[in-house]
Amino acid sequence: MxxxxxxxxxxxxxxxxxxxxxxxxxxxxxxxxxxxxxxxxxxxxxxxxxxxxxxxxxxxxxxxxxxxxxxxxxxxxxxxxxxxxxxxxxxxxxxxxxxxxxxxxxxxxxxxxxIDRPAICAAMPGLRHGTRVLDLGANVDSSSEELFRFAVMGSVLSSAIDARENPTVALLNIGEEEIKGNDRVKQTAVLLEQSSLNYRGFAEGNDIFSGVFDVIVCDGFVGNVALKASEGVASMLLQFAKEEFQRNLWTKFSALLATPALKRLQRRVDPRRYxxxxxxxxxxxxxxxxxxxxxxxxxxxxxxxxxxxxxxxxxxxxxxxxxxxxxxxxx
Amino acid sequence: MxxxxxxxxxxxxxxxxxxxxxxxxxxxxxxxxxxxxxxxxxxxxxxxxxxxxxxxxxxxxxxxxxxxxxxxxxxxxxxxxxxxxxxxxxxxxxxxxxxxxxxxxxxxxxxxxxIDRPAICAAMPGLRHGTRVLDLGANVDSSSEELFRFAVMGSVLSSAIDARENPTVALLNIGEEEIKGNDRVKQTAVLLEQSSLNYRGFAEGNDIFSGVFDVIVCDGFVGNVALKASEGVASMLLQFAKEEFQRNLWTKFSALLATPALKRLQRRVDPRRYxxxxxxxxxxxxxxxxxxxxxxxxxxxxxxxxxxxxxxxxxxxxxxxxxxxxxxxxx
The missing domain is CATH 3.40.718.10 (Isopropylmalate Dehydrogenase)
Structure with missing residues (x-):
């Protein structure tokens, strides 16, 4: 085991x-x-x-x-x-x-x-609600057809598990106007627009945690980096917060009094819940x-x-x- | 303006x-x-x-x-x-x-x-020290030669500005053993290994904030998503923290007492400083x-x-x- x-x-x-x-x-x-x-x-x-x-x-x-x-x-x-x-x-x-x-x-x-290769899909916490993101690292260099199928699978999962009637689906992209993503993302957008999915257009990296979409689709390379970068920034913030609250007697005391708020905060973003x-x-x-x-x-x-x-x-x-x-x- | x-x-x-x-x-x-x-x-x-x-x-x-x-x-x-x-x-x-x-x-x-197209490079806060990451969104679908040149430019910048004698350079990748990145990343690794740069191998998304490397190189699509996802998770945590500290009189009071620690924390990760x-x-x-x-x-x-x-x-x-x-x- x-x-x-x-x-x-x-x-x-x-x-x-x-x-x-x-x-x-x-x-x-x-x-x-x-x-x-x-x-x-x-x-x-x-x-x-x-x-x-x-x-x-x-x-x-x-x-x-x-x-x-x-x-x-x-x-x-x-x-x-x-x-x-x-x-x-x-x-x-x-x-x-x-x-x-x-x-x-x-x-x-x-x-x-x-499906040639399965996709890894996980729920992320978000400001408004959680979002299911896939692929998180099983596939790299996915074709537009593969990305489109990820969207289909994510949408079915969200509908079945999160009880969303018609889950909103977005495609992860970057905001640079002139470029607006690589060729595969652009081609995937066309497939999604023509489909029966509730496709809502492009999402940017921050939308993974904004909780605006039910499903966000991306290549496994991008998804894995985004997931780990997010874990990295969260760990850094947690470590810095610990250091600051441990700095002296006063900050230690204030941390003690802030325990209820800190505990509730921790529960809300507890990765174990996801x-x-x-x-x-x-x-x-x-x-x-x-x-x-x-x-x-x-x-x-x-x-x-x-x-x-x-x-x-x-x-x-x-x-x-x-x-x-x-x-x-x-x- | x-x-x-x-x-x-x-x-x-x-x-x-x-x-x-x-x-x-x-x-x-x-x-x-x-x-x-x-x-x-x-x-x-x-x-x-x-x-x-x-x-x-x-x-x-x-x-x-x-x-x-x-x-x-x-x-x-x-x-x-x-x-x-x-x-x-x-x-x-x-x-x-x-x-x-x-x-x-x-x-x-x-x-x-x-250089066909410039790369966007920014410093990120990290657990040990800051890391310069490029490209953050100017290029998509960069070839291995282009990624290699990003590494050269990032290394020169870090050496000149951060006074690193021989900046450590890593290539952003994903951890899936069998895949270990897409073809371009693998080819870039070969170029970096053969170069005079202080190349230290692959980094994963969380390393952007671990402060272990001086320079991390990636395609602009990946870099942009990682940057924005990190901003997204940080905003979410901040918002949740605010909500928890505003919850009732006691939590508001505890936030007041925790002000020195919270202010120091805020200063350490203040995006304005970067x-x-x-x-x-x-x-x-x-x-x-x-x-x-x-x-x-x-x-x-x-x-x-x-x-x-x-x-x-x-x-x-x-x-x-x-x-x-x-x-x-x-x-």
Whole structure:
């Protein structure tokens, strides 16, 4: 079992998820001897709804995806994906190596018709509401057709999970008037304008957090850099704030008094509440948790997977893609 | 005169800059009648070092660059660039329309040999120290040769202005092991490895704010999105913090007590302190101030221009490019 904390965060998260979802049952793949100690506190009722599947191997966090795919056929990650493939599980949630999870999921589950490589989609906090952004790093140099399909998948996800009737979709671009984006973005805009999606035009980087759009579409290179740059600036601000509040007795005292406001602020932007990135375009549900996720964060990724299964997201995406591909051929 | 505040921020900034730089003199281009009222408080000594060049036209903030280039030959922006061209001024600082400034500067001043289109470079605050990032939006779909030249220019700038002996240079990339960037990034890495630059490999988005590298190089599309996404997350955090501290009497009181720490925090990440993006690769010095700059921020952009002129940045870049282009031809 992967992730930075392994069973120490996954098992408690699983137990809490069982409480939240009365019809849920879970198969935890990993080293039995490492998992068992964490299950000691489980109630008999919960224990009956958790099955352990022993996996003798583990994909390392820094292992090459191709090596993991070829060499780790008895890893917890591979077993979890295999369970989705053979129908024993409805979804896979993993905090392991992203590249390996993507490679194994793509190889074992296969992609939907029209999708060559799945896109990574995550929800971002925003001023007005959250926004689903994709792709966050699975694809680089995506063609306009691929970007268009990301838009379709993001729109289906937002509609199914966030209960938006007709999700607004925007295309990430830059504001330089004379240039207004690269060729692929311009071509994608044309495809989106001609589609039945609720396309609202270009978004700029800051719109990822303005919460004006339901879905923002971009190439995985751009999306990944934007996501990590945002994490970088947030970490820097947090570190500087800590330093300033630790500076002297007075600032320490003022931080103490400001605790209620600071705690509420922290809760509002807590990345754990947004944990769980979806691999969209697979013939099955795979949710990737952040590697450093604790039980609360991993539980959020489980919730996301439960919702996607209930809302039949892969089936809906498949139907929408088919409808669009047929339409494109007719045109 | 452009920018959101026009003469109201530019003239006070100019007066303060004259105080800071005893050998500086300034030519302010704009509408005389709009400028004069702001000069009333100037001392006789300062007034002697400020010249007004009346410009009957103004480039609007939303004007198309091509339209501004063709149609606004008597604008304050065009006059300012013309003054650099004819040697009356050593540098141009503007808070006006970025695209128009780039188009006019490129047309009037021309680019250095080997540079087709200048790159926009700005300093970002960081955990350890600031980092100069380029390109921030002037170029999209840059070739590996172009990205390599951005690295050369950024390295020269950092060495000249930030007094780094051998600035560390990194290439912005994504962490997905199997992909590790698009083709252009991979090809640029080869060029950088073979060069005399202090190249340190790939950076990820969060490194823009980690302050580990002196220079980070990327395509303008990626750089622009990263910059704006960072601004977006910072605005969101600020807004949420304000809301939480305004929530009730207690939180308002605690904010009051926390003022010293909050003020210091604000000063450390004050974007005004980082105002002034350089157009690198021109035969002359052009510094772009943020459109919303107040006097303090605009003054910072003037300081940047003064430093670049003193350190002969365009000449140094030209020499370094020539050296590299000759070397490439030999190889």
């Amino acid at each position: 992967g992730g930075d904390h392994g069973p120490a965060s996954v098992v408690p998260a699983a137990l809490l998820a069982l409480d939240r979802h009365p019809t849920l049952s879970l198969i935890v793949c990993g080293d039995t001897s490492a998992l068992e100690p964490h299950l000691q506190t489980a109630s008999t009722l919960a224990r009956e709804r958790i099955q352990i599947k022993h996996a003798p191997e583990q994909v390392a966090m820094d292992e090459k995806p191709s090596a993991a795919l070829r060499g780790k056929r008895d890893s917890s990650m591979r077993y979890a994906i295999d369970l989705v493939k053979d129908g024993s599980a409805a979804a896979c949630v993993s905090a392991g190596n992203t590249g390996a999870l993507m490679a194994i999921a793509r190889f074992v589950l296969k992609t939907l018709p029209g 944990n769980g990135a979806s691999f969209l375009g697979l013939r099955g549900t795979v949710v990737k948790s952040h590697g450093g996720a604790d039980a609360l964060a991993f539980g959020r990724a489980i919730d996301e997977a439960v919702l996607q299964v209930r809302q039949e997201v892969p089936e809906r995406i498949s139907a929408k893609l088919e409808q669009i591909l047929v339409h494109q051929q007719v045109v | 452009g920018g959101d505040h026009g003469p109201a921020s530019v003239v006070p900034a100019a007066l303060l800059a004259l105080d800071r730089h005893p050998t500086l003199s300034l030519i302010v281009c704009g509408d005389t009648s709009a400028l004069e009222p702001h000069l009333q408080t100037a001392s006789t000594l300062a007034r002697e070092r400020i010249q007004i060049k009346h410009a009957p036209e103004q480039v609007a903030m939303d004007e198309k660059p091509s339209a501004a280039l063709r149609g606004k030959r008597d604008s304050s922006m065009r006059y300012a660039i013309d003054l650099v061209k004819d040697g009356s001024a050593a540098a141009c600082v503007s808070a006006g329309n970025t695209g128009a400034l780039m188009a006019i500067a490129r047309f009037v001043l021309k680019t250095l040999p080997g 105002n002034g993006a350089s157009f690198l690769g021109l035969r002359g010095t052009v510094v772009k101030s943020h459109g919303g700059a107040d006097a303090l921020a605009f003054g910072r952009a003037i300081d940047e221009a003064v430093l670049q002129v003193r350190q002969e940045v365009p000449e140094r870049i030209s020499a370094k490019l020539e050296q590299i282009l000759v070397h490439q031809q030999v190889v």
